[in-house]
Amino acid sequence: YIQSVFSCQFSDSAGYVGFANLPNQVHRKSVKKGFEFTLMVVGESGLGKSTLINSLFLTDLYPERYIPGAAEKIERTVQIEASTVEIEERGVKLRLTVVDTPGYGDAINSQDCFKTIIQYIDNQFERYLHDESGLNRRHIIDNRVHCCFYFISPFGHGLKPLDVEFMKALHGKVNIVPVIAKADTLTLKERERLKRRVLDEISEHGIRIYQLPDADSDEDEEFKEQTRASIPFAVIGSNQLIEVKGKKIRGRLYPWGVVEVENPEHNDFLKLRTMLVTHMQDLQEVTQDLHYENFRSERLKRTGK
Amino acid sequence: PHVGPVESKNEAAMSELVPEARQKPVVPMKPMGINASLLGYIGIDTIIEQMRKKTMKTGFDFNIMVVGQSGLGKSTLVNTLFKSQVSRKSSGWNREEKIPKTVEIKAIGHVIEEGGVKMKLTVIDTPGFGDQINNENCWEPIEKYINEQYEKFLKEEVNIARKKRIPDTRVHCCLYFISPTGHSLRPLDLEFMKHLSKVVNIIPVIAKADTMTLEEKTEFKQRVRKELEVNGIEFYPQKEFDEDLEDKTENDKIRQESMPFAVVGSDKEYQVNGKRVLGRKTPWGIIEVENLTHCEFALLRDFVIRTHLQDLKEVTHNIHYETYRAKRLNDNGGLPPMTVETEENHESNL
Numbered sequence: 001y002i003q004s005v006f007s008c009q010f011s012d013s014a015g016y017v018g019f020a021n022l023p024n025q026v027h028r029k030s031v032k033k034g035f036e037f038t039l040m041v042v043g044e045s046g047l048g049k050s051t052l053i054n055s056l057f058l059t060d061l062y063p064e065r066y067i068p069g070a071a072e073k074i075e076r077t078v079q080i081e082a083s084t085v086e087i088e089e090r091g092v093k094l095r096l097t098v099v100d101t102p103g104y105g106d107a108i109n110s111q112d113c114f115k116t117i118i119q120y121i122d123n124q125f126e127r128y129l130h131d132e133s134g135l136n137r138r139h140i141i142d143n144r145v146h147c148c149f150y151f152i153s154p155f156g157h158g159l160k161p162l163d164v165e166f167m168k169a170l171h172g173k174v175n176i177v178p179v180i181a182k183a184d185t186l187t188l189k190e191r192e193r194l195k196r197r198v199l200d201e202i203s204e205h206g207i208r209i210y211q212l213p214d215a216d217s218d219e220d221e222e223f224k225e226q227t228r229a230s231i232p233f234a235v236i237g238s239n240q241l242i243e244v245k246g247k248k249i250r251g252r253l254y255p256w257g258v259v260e261v262e263n264p265e266h267n268d269f270l271k272l273r274t275m276l277v278t279h280m281q282d283l284q285e286v287t288q289d290l291h292y293e294n295f296r297s298e299r300l301k302r303t304g305k
Numbered sequence: 306p307h308v309g310p311v312e313s314k315n316e317a318a319m320s321e322l323v324p325e326a327r328q329k330p331v332v333p334m335k336p337m338g339i340n341a342s343l344l345g346y347i348g349i350d351t352i353i354e355q356m357r358k359k360t361m362k363t364g365f366d367f368n369i370m371v372v373g374q375s376g377l378g379k380s381t382l383v384n385t386l387f388k389s390q391v392s393r394k395s396s397g398w399n400r401e402e403k404i405p406k407t408v409e410i411k412a413i414g415h416v417i418e419e420g421g422v423k424m425k426l427t428v429i430d431t432p433g434f435g436d437q438i439n440n441e442n443c444w445e446p447i448e449k450y451i452n453e454q455y456e457k458f459l460k461e462e463v464n465i466a467r468k469k470r471i472p473d474t475r476v477h478c479c480l481y482f483i484s485p486t487g488h489s490l491r492p493l494d495l496e497f498m499k500h501l502s503k504v505v506n507i508i509p510v511i512a513k514a515d516t517m518t519l520e521e522k523t524e525f526k527q528r529v530r531k532e533l534e535v536n537g538i539e540f541y542p543q544k545e546f547d548e549d550l551e552d553k554t555e556n557d558k559i560r561q562e563s564m565p566f567a568v569v570g571s572d573k574e575y576q577v578n579g580k581r582v583l584g585r586k587t588p589w590g591i592i593e594v595e596n597l598t599h600c601e602f603a604l605l606r607d608f609v610i611r612t613h614l615q616d617l618k619e620v621t622h623n624i625h626y627e628t629y630r631a632k633r634l635n636d637n638g639g640l641p642p643m644t645v646e647t648e649e650n651h652e653s654n655l
Contacts (some may be wrong), residue, residue, distance in 0.1 A: 017388050018611040020420025022365065023357040025615035032548070035352055057347060092350040133463075135631045138623060216358065277348040281355035289469050300465045 034093035036142050037280055038082075038124075040174065041098065042117065042166065043151025044105035047181035052149075052237030053098055055250055055261055056273050059085055078103040078116040099145060105162055114166045121145050121173050125295040144292060146283045147210070147276070148174045151181045152232065158197035167207045173291055175210035175283050177276075178202070183234035183267045184252060184259045191234050198232050212275070213282055227275055233268035236261055364423030366473040367614065368412075368454075370505070371428065372447065372497065373482025374435040375404055377512035382480070382570035383428050385583060385594060386606055390572070391415045392428050405433035408446045412474075429476060435493050444497045451476050451505050455629040475626060477617045478541070478609060479505045482512040483529065483565060487521050490532050498538045504625055506541035506617055508609065509533070514567035514600045515585065515592045522567050529565055540564065542613065546620055559608065566605040569594050 041049045081100045086093060099120070104113050124144045131140045148170065152163060159167075167176055178198065183191060202209060209231070215224040238261050242251040250261040261269050276283075371379040371392075380392035391413065414427045429450070434443055454475040461471045479501065483494055498507055509529070514522060533540060542560065547553040571583045571594050583594040594602045609617070 017386070017417075017419055018606065019367075019417075019424050019614060020422045021611045022422055022424075022614055023360045025612065026360050027353055027357055029615060029619070030353065030356055035349075087347070087349060089347060090350040092353060094349045094352070135634060137627060216362075274348065278351055278355065280349070280352050281359060285359075293467070293469075297465050 031091060031093075034095060035280070036095045036097070037284070038097040038099060038143060038145050038147075039276075040101065040117075040121075040145045040148040041151065042101045042104055042114075042148060043179075043181060044153060045102065047151045047153060048237050049100070049149075049151055049181070051239055052179075052181070052235060052269075054239055055237040055269065056276070057085070057087060057096065059087070078113045080116060080120045097143065110162055113162075114169055117166075118169060118173065121170070122295065125173075125292055126299075128292065129296055129299060142284075144287055145174050146280075146287045148176050150176055150178050152178055152198060154180055154182050154185050154194065154234075158194065159201045164201065164205050164207070167202070167209070168205060171208040172294060175286055175291070176207075177210050177272075178232035179272065180232050180234040182236065184236045186234070195230075195232055195234065210283070210286070212279065227271055230268050230271050233272040233275075235269045235272055236267045237269070361421055363470065364416075364425060365618075366425045366427070367618070368427040368429060368474060368477050369609075370431065370447075370451075370476045370479040371482065372431045372434055372479060373512060374484060375432065377482040377484060378570050379480070379482055379512075380430065381572060382482075382510075382512070382568060382602075384572045385570040385602065386610065387415075387417060387426060389415065389417055391417070391426060392430065404436045406437070408433040408443050410446060410450045427474070434497075440493055443493075444500050447497075448501060448504060451501075452629060455626055456633075458626065459630055459633060473618075475621055476505050477621045479507050481507050481509045483509055485511055485513050485516050485525070485567075487517060487525050489528055495532070495536055495538070498533070498540065499536060502539050504629070506543075506620055506625070507538075508541050508605075509565040510605060511565050511567040513569065515569045517567070526565060526567065530561070541617065541620070543620070546624060563601065563604055563608075566601040566608070568602045568605055569600040570602065 039053075041053060043049050079102050081102060082097050083100070084095060084097045086095050088094070101117055104110075104117070107113060121144075128140070128142065128144055131137065150163070150167060152159065167178075170176060180186075180191070180194060180198070186194065212224065212228055215221045236252065236259055238250045238252050238259075240250065240252070241248045242253050242258055243249075244251065244258055244260065252259040252261075260266050264270050369383065371383055373379050383392040384390055409432050411430045411432065412427050413430070414425060417424050417426055431447055434440075434447070437443065458471060458473065458475055461467055481494070481498060483490065498509065501507055511522075511525065511529070517525060539545070540560075542552075542556040544553075544556075544560070547556055569585065569592055571585050571592075573583065573585070574581045575584045575586055575591050576582075577584070577591055577593060582591075582596070585592040585594075593599050595606075597603055
């Protein structure tokens with residue numbers, strides 16, 4: 001191909017063709033279509049997963065929540081519960097599906113608890129593969145899991161054996177974002193220590209968590225670095241509004257003070273939310289180009305197609 | 306699922322209450338501080354910006370084919386459309402070259418950039434079309450070429466280890482040049498468009514429109530539109546693919562009033578009223594290509610490039626390509642065509 005670079009100014013000047021408008025055309029169609037995103041949350045019961053999801057998306061995804069007692073939990077196996085909510089913001093429609101995994105880590109013997117989860121993720125890949133290979137492809141729904149928040153307990157000394165096994169089993173199937181839950185049970189020092197432990201263990205075991213792509217030229221390099229340096233995010237969630245200095249904010253009221261969810265000095269909630277929403281497109285892309293393609297080529301090789 | 310976030314019984318949906326004043330960049334330039342607006346803003350609308358950035362980064366392919374008898378100004382028009390020397394005319398083609406005995410397909414690629422957006426433009430010329438004494442079936446090599454591009458794409462798509470971005474050589478748009486006789490379409494025009502409108506987006510244009518007066522132009526256009534309709538030829542934008550009322554209203558106007566665009570092309574510049582314009586100089590005046598009172602080139606350009614470029618690609622991909630694919634799968638007993646993992650494929654994915 002002959003390279004002929006032809007730069008023009010942005011006006012109806014003599015050299016202006018107008019295809020620089022293409023991103024706007026794409027944008028218009030995307031806004032019309034809306035977006036889909038599937039987020040999975042995994043972690044032991046009581047780590048604040050549901051509360052965090054509600055805080056993240058300013059919604060109440062679990063209005064009639066039933067919390068089973070310990071005796072019931074003995075018999076429980078891991079369930080997969082998907083809830084979908086449509087969020088609209090400034091004309092942009094997002095169909096968000098949150099896949100919850102109640103029962104994870106509850107059983108006395110949690111040996112097989114992530115099999116169900118792996119099966120669910122594979123099933124979504126399988127369905128997509130089937131739809132993609134079919135005849136009518138106009139309205140394929142993408143239910144593949146684009147991101148998995150894995151909740152690490154703040155009460156331990158780092159990763160538990162179950163955490164390690166889960167992440168090793170799933171890092172080739174889904175983007176894993178590790179999250180330290182209920183961060184308000186830790187002092188700042190304890191938090192740093194725990195984060196470092198977790199990162200060391202992740203590296204020790206060769207676990208591949210989701211990597212933020214490098215900052216583009218016009219993005220804040222420093223901000224991106226700060227975000228990266230905060231992983232795993234230590235977060236707090238809350239469904240309650242508390243009045244602080246005349247403003248209503250989400251928080252947790254203790255006798256010794258108020259923990260503010262959206263205060264970056266109290267926890268990494270905002271960092272997590274920012275990271276998630278500004279990387280939705282990338283998370284989908286990595287799911288499609290890496291995890292799904294791996295699944296697909298394995299499947300096709302196996303069936304000898 | 307319920308629409309809109311719901312706080313609790315007492316609070317209203319907070320996202321809707323927020324008055325957003327400042328523009329939020331893709332990645333905030335500074336860490337977000339606490340302020341009231343954050344209580345209600347999540348930031349999912351930034352996904353639009355993320356997609357836009359992606360489009361800008363990856364650039365895009367656009368493949369345009371020109372069909373029509375020799376001498377109708379096809380190459381000049383394409384050069385005018387893209388304000389670059391991108392056609393066959395500009396890559397070593399000699400005007401005195403003999404007309405080929407059969408239809409040839411010549412694809413020429415260029416990378417052009419504008420406003421940070423990179424386009425890999427391929428112009429596919431079809432010299433020899435309609436130029437013979439006996440032009441029977443002269444559209445066949447063209448149809449074959451178009452289908453070959455679909456086949457190429459399909460093969461890559463069903464590959465086990467497939468490329469992240471499948472190279473797109475499919476024809477997104479076919480400009481069909483109608484001779485400005487002022488009478489009607491010719492039988493060859495009808496035959497071509499009948500066959501090809503089923504496999505590719507056809508945009509008919511009336512060439513060398515400066516040979517007609519305004520009245521002649523209007524009448525000719527009406528007659529051509531009528532003939533196309535009577536013969537059941539669905540040119541782009543096809544009625545059945547209008548996605549919603551907004552599209553339909555916009556496209557109806559184009560279909561019923563503007564098309565076929567009566568165009569004039571030129572790659573020569575002249576000074577008119579202190580401005581440099583593209584045009585044709587005659588003893589009786591200068592025909593300004595981009596002047597809407599002179600010809601409809603600007604309408605064609607805006608239509609193809611500024612408003613419907615993405616749609617042309619989408620209709621090609623979602624409709625024409627899918628039709629081809631479905632037929633191939635059905636012919637093959639519902640299975641995708643067999644691909645052998647060649648050395649070339651394997652290496653390109655390492």
